[in-house]
Amino acid sequence: MLCGVDEAGRGPLAGSVFAAAVILPDGLQISGLTDSKKLSASKREALAVQIKAQAVAWCVAEASVAEIDELNILQATMLAMQRAVAGLGVLPSKVLIDGNRVPNLTMPTEAIVQGDAKVQAISAASVLAKVAKDSEASTLEQQFPGYGFAKHKGYGTAVHLAALRRLGACPAHRSTFAPVRAVLRQGVLF
Numbered sequence: 001m002l003c004g005v006d007e008a009g010r011g012p013l014a015g016s017v018f019a020a021a022v023i024l025p026d027g028l029q030i031s032g033l034t035d036s037k038k039l040s041a042s043k044r045e046a047l048a049v050q051i052k053a054q055a056v057a058w059c060v061a062e063a064s065v066a067e068i069d070e071l072n073i074l075q076a077t078m079l080a081m082q083r084a085v086a087g088l089g090v091l092p093s094k095v096l097i098d099g100n101r102v103p104n105l106t107m108p109t110e111a112i113v114q115g116d117a118k119v120q121a122i123s124a125a126s127v128l129a130k131v132a133k134d135s136e137a138s139t140l141e142q143q144f145p146g147y148g149f150a151k152h153k154g155y156g157t158a159v160h161l162a163a164l165r166r167l168g169a170c171p172a173h174r175s176t177f178a179p180v181r182a183v184l185r186q187g188v189l190f
Contacts, residue, residue, distance in 0.1 A: 001056070003092035004121025005084060007077050008036070008129035012154030013164070013180055014147075014172045015136050016062040017073065019080035020128035021088055021095070023056040024121050030054070033123045035116040036130035048131045051124045058124075059087035060132045069176045078103035084125075098122045144170040 001023055009017040024030075030051065036044055052058055061083030063076035071079065081103040085095060094108045098115040112119060116126040134153060141150035147163045147170065154160070154172075156179055164173070164183050173180045 001090065001093040002121055003057075003085060003088065003095045004098075004115070004119055004123070004125045005081050005095055006036075006098040006116050006122050006126040006129050007080060008126070008133040009136075009154070010073055010077055011156075012133075013156050013160065013174055013177050014065070014149065014154035014170070015133070015140055016064050017068060017077050017080050018060060018062045018129045018132040018136070019077065019084040020058065020060045020125040020132070021081070021084035021092075022051060022058045022121050022124040022128060023088065023090060023092055024051075024124060025054065025056055028054060028120070030120065030124070033120060033127070035114075035123060036126040038117075039127070041134060044127050044131050044134075047124075047127050051127060055124065057088040057090040058128060059084045059089075060128050061087055062132070065172060065174055068174050072176070073174075074101070096122055098126065140172050144172055 003021050003023045005021045007019045061080050063080040068076040085105055095105055096119055097111050100111050100113055102109040102111050115122040137149045137153040146167050148159050152160045169180050169183050175184055
């Protein structure tokens with residue numbers, strides 16, 4: 001019962017950070033599954049359907065913008081990972097985390113650098129977390145038009161930074177991130 005865990009959304013200036021936990025059946029090989037950053041959006045979405053159908057258990061969880069601003073992005077990411085593992089409904093025997101840090105869990109954990117390209121369960125978690133983050137970006141696009149969330153997914157692109165200066169920060173922006181903090185200091189609000 002190995003569980004793979006990965007996150008999506010640590011770097012953006014807006015929105016929640018998401019984490020997914022996935023337990024795949026022993027020996028299952030999902031064709032085309034790799035690090036979500038190497039896949040097209042349509043391929044990720046197709047794989048997400050397959051992962052959810054074939055996994056022993058899976059859960060996607062998040063830490064909110066308020067939690068990110070209160071805790072910091074690293075601790076909020078760890079919180080989202082804890083929530084994802086807790087939401088599985090099946091107790092894993094070991095949790096494999098993409099990266100070099102592990103959240104505080106009650107079962108054995110291991111950090112694997114570039115694990116999303118090495119371990120199927122982590123790759124699967126990478127896909128589910130990224131699909132959730134992209135879905136949130138589409139929702140933010142509807143709620144806060146003009147920022148271009150659907151295109152840049154909240155990352156600090158030139159287009160996003162220009163919109164942030166022009167429109168000010170909206171409630172989805174992470175106020176502790178430097179570009180947002182700079183706009184807020186100038187008193188520019190959505």
